[in-house]
Amino acid sequence: MADRSSPALTPLLAQGALLSPFKRPRSGAEVHPSRLVLRGVRIDVARLARYERVCGFATGVDALPVTYPHVLGFPLAMRIMASRSFPLPLLGLVHTSIEIRQRQELAATGAYELGVRVEGLAPHRRGTEAAVVTEARVDGVLVWESRSTYLARHRTTTGVRTPERAPDESKPLPVRAEWRLGGDVGRRYGAVSGDRNPIHLHPLAARLFGFRRAIAHxxxxxxxxxxxxxxxxxxxxxxxxRAPVLLPGTVAYAADGPAFALRGPGAGPGERPLLHLTGEIHPLLPAEPTRAGPP
Structure with a gap:
């Protein structure tokens, strides 16, 4: 389905919230194949500047942050995940990973075609995971793509053994910066991204889904x-x-070469710091394959 206007997020969030109690996620569930397309997308430079400030990017440059197309495509992803046909409840859905491939610098003054689809569902040791693919094109040419996984936590009875992620490094990456995060980080990011999942906004709402305090996106x-x-x-x-960042809180950014991580304080005296996020960034080779759907 193609459109020229981004769907409004507030009604989608309300729809997803209302439908969530009636959804019973289960291992082996199926998702209806669909792909939504938004054409002629132009950047709201004021909103972009707010996003850059919240996330720490430099402002006033004619290049989109590498994560910004995810924000542009998020309303389409929400339309899919808030629909009746999507089998997982929107409330409590947790973002577990993302892979981004950006093939060129993206101009803030450019026009883009966005496409979003659910690649599929997979059983997870803690529930069911959905993979959502977002693509950005310029004149029909794929310039940016991502694959995000979202986990709906529920009891599993099939004995699924999801492969564990790589073990923590025996030698932690060197710390480059320390950030003190206010309790409003989730609300500020939600305002510029449109992602107002209650687990990010208020402690009481987060507790309904098993978190002691609100968590950062x-x-x-x-x-x-x-x-x-x-x-x-x-x-x-x-x-x-890997582990939610509770708000407010303090985290340390660590990096060495292509690897980076975000760590927090240990749970007790003498314990290793809690690892919130691990990642790597590499130059993209021209021959690397894509996950692109139909243009």
Missing amino acids: GMWTVARCLAEHGPQSAVRVHADF
Whole structure:
């Protein structure tokens, strides 16, 4: 389905919230194949500037942050995930990973065609995971793509053993910066991204889904790390969101070469710091394959 106007997020959030209690996620569930397309997308430079400030990117440059197309495509992803046909409840859905492939620097003054689709569902040891692919094209040419995974936590009875992510490094990456995060980080990022999932906004809402306090958006944490890393043009980024960042709180940004991480304080005296995020950023080679759907 193609359109020229971005769907309004507030009605979609309300629809997803209302439908969530009636959805019973299960391992082996199926998702109806669909692909939504938005053509002629222009950048709202005022909104972009607010996003850059919240995430720590430089402002006033004619280049989109590498994470910004995710924000542009988020309303389309929400339309899919808030629909009756999507089998997972929107409320409590947790972003677990993202892989981005940006093939060239993207101009803030450009016009883009966005496409979003659900690649599929997969059983996870803690529930069911959905993979959502977002693509950006200029004149029909794919210039940016991402694959995000979202986890709906529920009891599993099939004995699924999802492969564990790589073990923590025996030698932690060196700390480059320390950030004190206010309790409003989730609300500020939600205002510029449109992602107003209650787990990010208020402690009471977050507790309904098992979190002691509101948690930072996964996409804010990776954007903040990439802003600290510096400008990117043709790159491949992968990040795993390992443990939620509770708000307010203090985190340390660590990096060495292509690897980066976000760590917090240990749970007790003498314990290793909690690892919130790990990732890598590499130059994108011209021959690297894509996950692109039909143009």
